Amino acid sequence: MKNLSVALNAVLVVAVAILYFVQFSGKGESKDVKTVAGEGAVVYINTDSLLSNYNFSRDLNEKFLKKQEDSRTDFNFKAQKLEKEAVEFQRKLQNNGFLTRQRAEEAQQKLIAKQQNLQQLDRELSAELMGEQQANSKRLFDSVTNYLKEYNASHNYSLILSTTKGGNVLLSQDGLDITKEVIDGLNARYTTEAK
Template identity: 55%
Template sequence: MKRNRQVVNFALLLGMASMIFASCQTEKREGEPAQQNTVDKLNENGTFPVAYIDTDSLLRQYGLAIHLQEELLKKEEKSRTDFNEQAKKLQAQMTEFQRKVQNNGFLSRERAEQEQRNLMARDQELQNLNTKLSQELMGEQESLNRQLRDTLSNYLEEFNADGRYKLILSNIMGDNVLYSAPGINITKQVSEALNKRYESSKNKKSKTE
């Protein structure tokens, strides 16, 4: 089964080049950490209020992303194992067929041809299964990407309810941000908040089970 190990490409979930928010009002919040104060000062000076999230860092830190990635990898491992078992059985049947042909093990030519057709049909079934399993895994991956994207999008709307940012970018593997002022990277703030929600959700779920 030729299929590269699919590590969940959750970069797609942050593939939104930007998230633009309607409000442009900026308010200086009391009790904010030093990083946020830096952003507030930039806004007060008339600088376009922008922030970014390091996608790779967020995915390594966010519990839900880690959990979904592990679940998808388990499904991939199971499908690969099931496919390989069936492929080994077919290979053994083909080897046995060749041995019987070489040793005149079939009662008639018609019987040998029938067995050959059966093996060819089985081989086509395995190819179809390989395609089906690959498509199912791709569908699972896209579904998980949408789940994470929606989770992040919903949280960022709440996070930016005060309109402090007009633009939030996704920095993938450091390709999109060459320089940033202190406080522009909000990855830690977002990941901590998302993990707090995720843990709270898990606790509530465990209590109801």
């Protein structure tokens, strides 16, 4: 992991050096934004902004949160029902409400089985939600990368990086952040596909 971090830092230093050289080797020539982010340029997308402003991402997240809330509500209802049964069992046991010890043990075994079933349900719900979240992440990643292939066909960037707030890109020249343009294109495509 440490070697990967060192390698990434080395790549970033080289990339910054190249950008510095390209920017300041123009001998006083004026460069506009189109020249900076033209063919062969290295540009980036802020993934925090992309995820919060891409309608497909928001829709997937909203559906996932609803399913998570519904699952949690259903599970909590079953847990409360089991808790009431356990309290009732304890009350009955303390008041000698069972005719025989065998009946008390059978009732206890039923409660234990219900508790194990509830724990199994919790594990299954967690696994199902985790699987859905991974599937949503894959769908979102595929959607963005497929769009970027189309987008880059007309821009010919050498490299499109992703960053997050406080990530690897701390400062860049104007025109290298293509986040808004990509979000607008993704949302337009999503709106068209949803019709």
